[in-house]
Amino acid sequence: MNRTLLAILGVVCAISAQAKIVTQTVEYQQGDTTLEGYLAFDDSITGKRPGVLVVHQWMGLTDYEKHRAEQLAQLGYVAFCADIYGKGVRPKDTGEAGPLAGKYKGDRALLRARVNAALDVLEKNQFVDSKRVAAIGYCFGGTTVIELARSGADIAGVVSFHGGLDSPTPADGKNIKSKVLVCHGADDPFVKPSDLAAFEDEMRQANVDWTLIKFGGAVHSFTQPMAGNDNSKGAAYNEKADKRSWEAMKAFFAEIFK
């Protein structure tokens, strides 16, 4: 718009480019189970800052989530990737991932315990302002962060990217204290219309502060390049929806971390 403005924004970008991202593998416990998460933060920032928990899709904690954590660290947040499955439990293919994800989706109490254990690690991190914490998740992780909210976690917000939205106990919506943003592929065949409707009703009944974005032309896994580009498979990457949902998340954080 304006050359002076552009020049100044150029300086801002240059400053951002000086970020020094530090990453660490972090072991922690839930009950008797050892879990292995992944921390990322910008070492050039001093003082406490907001924290963002990142919950993995059904394949477990992979480089994908680690990269998201690094992106969040570049935005100035302390990011911590949860490990829901346990140290060393990393499915080698979808055949192994299905039953694992199913186990936790079928035992929401255990799922809540696992995600809350990861939240606890993040909130106790020395650089995290524990009053400004959010959680994001992909697919299975999207379900998990909504389940985290349903567990009554006292955090600022959760963001689900193409997560399953069903709940065996819809009345638990009343426990939700955090704001909820759902980024949903409008053509996602893995989230039934009845699940979507039930989710909306759960939010309404419980008077939750919620927003749902439907991305046209997007199916399941729309943020994940490894899903390929064939919508007919029901899961595929969609660059526009990926970028737009990331921007929506940033706007959500700008609001809740004020």
Added chain:
Amino acid sequence: MNRTLLAILGVVCAISAQAKIVTQTVEYQQGDTTLEGYLAFDDSITGKRPGVLVVHQWMGLTDYEKHRAEQLAQLGYVAFCADIYGKGVRPKDTGEAGPLAGKYKGDRALLRARVNAALDVLEKNQFVDSKRVAAIGYCFGGTTVIELARSGADIAGVVSFHGGLDSPTPADGKNIKSKVLVCHGADDPFVKPSDLAAFEDEMRQANVDWTLIKFGGAVHSFTQPMAGNDNSKGAAYNEKADKRSWEAMKAFFAEIFK
């Protein structure tokens, strides 16, 4: 996050505050009908810039839309408020507004002609980069900007705020060249679930680039303070949804005006 960054952003804000907004009433024609629109732009900016058409709600062109145009001018756009009803045709109450809005909703060809006449004024403005034009609208105006897209207008995007989404000719979705963003109150009783479903199908069938945001807890007119605060009336202001939808529009413009 960072004191240097904050200091620089402070300078950016100070520059924005120097904007000098100029406004003008503009007479124009559609067929034999004289219409009276309202232009707003920042006189401190030189050169061409994106243009945004603003279409009024059922009460016709009021100070509400003029204020939105001024807000858009402050963002650096040339904004032009359309007048769909005609010069001097300004309903004094909802009793007058209903039949007027109904007339144009019932004659989509006329509605398209009226909104395209306003678009023409905007695109010919000396400060407008006619390759970077969008249209936004509220309630009746939301319906109108989607109808503008359905007319085949070659613009970058349209944004509907709590607009009606029904179409008597869903096959016209195939004419849509612009990107579409719909900001919708999740509890809006004036947009039937069947209209919403039909709209989504229209977008799908025509392979439109579309996004729909459902704002939880919001009913019709959620951007309009004059609607009051009683959701049980079906139309009410919702500050959160107002601010969030405005931010979503800004992000949409940032993408389409690149």
